[in-house]
Amino acid sequence: SKDEGGGEHFVYEPSLHALAEERRQLELSLRDALNNDEFLLHYQPVVDANDHTIVSFEALVRWQSKDHGFVSPAKFIPLAEDTRLIVPIGKWVLRQACMEARKWPEHVKINVNVSPEQLLEPDFTNEVVEALAASGLRPERLEIEVTESIFLRDASIARAALEQVMALGCGVALDDFGTGYSSLGYLRKLRFSTIKVDKTFVQGAAVRNAESLAIVRAVVAMAQSLDMTTTAEGVETEEEAQLIRQLGCDKIQGFYFGRPMTGEDALKLFVQSMRR
Numbered sequence: 001s002k003d004e005g006g007g008e009h010f011v012y013e014p015s016l017h018a019l020a021e022e023r024r025q026l027e028l029s030l031r032d033a034l035n036n037d038e039f040l041l042h043y044q045p046v047v048d049a050n051d052h053t054i055v056s057f058e059a060l061v062r063w064q065s066k067d068h069g070f071v072s073p074a075k076f077i078p079l080a081e082d083t084r085l086i087v088p089i090g091k092w093v094l095r096q097a098c099m100e101a102r103k104w105p106e107h108v109k110i111n112v113n114v115s116p117e118q119l120l121e122p123d124f125t126n127e128v129v130e131a132l133a134a135s136g137l138r139p140e141r142l143e144i145e146v147t148e149s150i151f152l153r154d155a156s157i158a159r160a161a162l163e164q165v166m167a168l169g170c171g172v173a174l175d176d177f178g179t180g181y182s183s184l185g186y187l188r189k190l191r192f193s194t195i196k197v198d199k200t201f202v203q204g205a206a207v208r209n210a211e212s213l214a215i216v217r218a219v220v221a222m223a224q225s226l227d228m229t230t231t232a233e234g235v236e237t238e239e240e241a242q243l244i245r246q247l248g249c250d251k252i253q254g255f256y257f258g259r260p261m262t263g264e265d266a267l268k269l270f271v272q273s274m275r276r
């Protein structure tokens with residue numbers, strides 16, 4: 001901790017110690033996870049809000065650890081970010097996702113999450129170029145997803161990196177919109193292709209709540225006038241899907257239309273629809 005001289009820190013906290021130990025064990029395993037082939041990607045469909053056809057899949061990383069079993073990304077992604085292990089992991093994700101997307105119909109895109117640590121690496125644009133080249137995927141089919149947190153650190157470097165990726169022809173989505181430190185200033189400077197409205201504005205009681213509805217409506221209006229599309233996240237029910245469509249969101253993602261699935265199952269969705 002920062003204030004070592006504070007004098008309160010010698011109080012021994014067994015539960016904190018246990019947490020720190022668990023974290024240390026997890027970190028040790030995470031260091032070997034790439035070499036041990038313990039990661040895989042799942043893919044969640046993103047559908048057109050009006051006709052419900054699949055327009056994209058979001059790649060979501062999964063860790064099947066031989067030491068810890070299944071570890072949720074909510075747990076290991078922050079750890080990977082703190083330790084910078086997210087840089088090689090993210091590189092692997094990008095390559096793997098582009099390779100998989102190459103198997104899908106040409107109009108279907110792939111969304112890939114990128115952490116600030118990864119984006120701020122000087123080599124990031126090169127990694128995108130290499131992932132596209134290795135897979136043969138057209139740049140227009142790749143949309144990376146970043147959260148507002150990238151602007152908290154090195155805003156100008158983040159912006160430059162995103163502009164380079166856009167110059168390649170790729171899209172950039174602003175993820176979890178409305179949950180972070182929302183300064184709208186950067187929306188003026190960066191042409192995001194998509195704004196992803198966070199699930200807290202969409203789910204359950206939220207869509208029956210006048211304030212949430214007003215916010216979604218305002219975000220959609222703002223996105224439209226800035227020539228950006230909107231995706232609503234976390235749609236779990238038919239009612240939510242209808243409301244979201246009425247509010248004018250372009251795309252929908254959520255358990256109602258499909259849970260994250262293996263690459264094999266994602267591919268089957270297209271084979272089925274081609275047979276129809």
Ligand code: C2E
Nearest residue numbers: 060061073074077093113114115234235236253254255260
């Ligand atoms: P995210 O980018 O906001 O991804 C959406 C999360 O919401 C996923 O959780 C997804 O399974 C979940 N979700 C989708 N639809 C619904 C729904 O209808 N209801 C509910 N309750 N949840 C839904 P997941 O896969 O556990 O990922 C959690 C977070 O971990 C992601 O949030 C993202 O921030 C991070 N993450 C996942 N994969 C990667 C990756 O490859 N790289 C990086 N940097 N971060 C990743």
Ligand code: CA
Nearest residue numbers: 058113145175
């Ligand atoms: Ca995301």
Ligand code: CA
Nearest residue numbers: 175176196233
């Ligand atoms: Ca999100």
Ligand code: CA
Nearest residue numbers: 147175176198
């Ligand atoms: Ca998130």
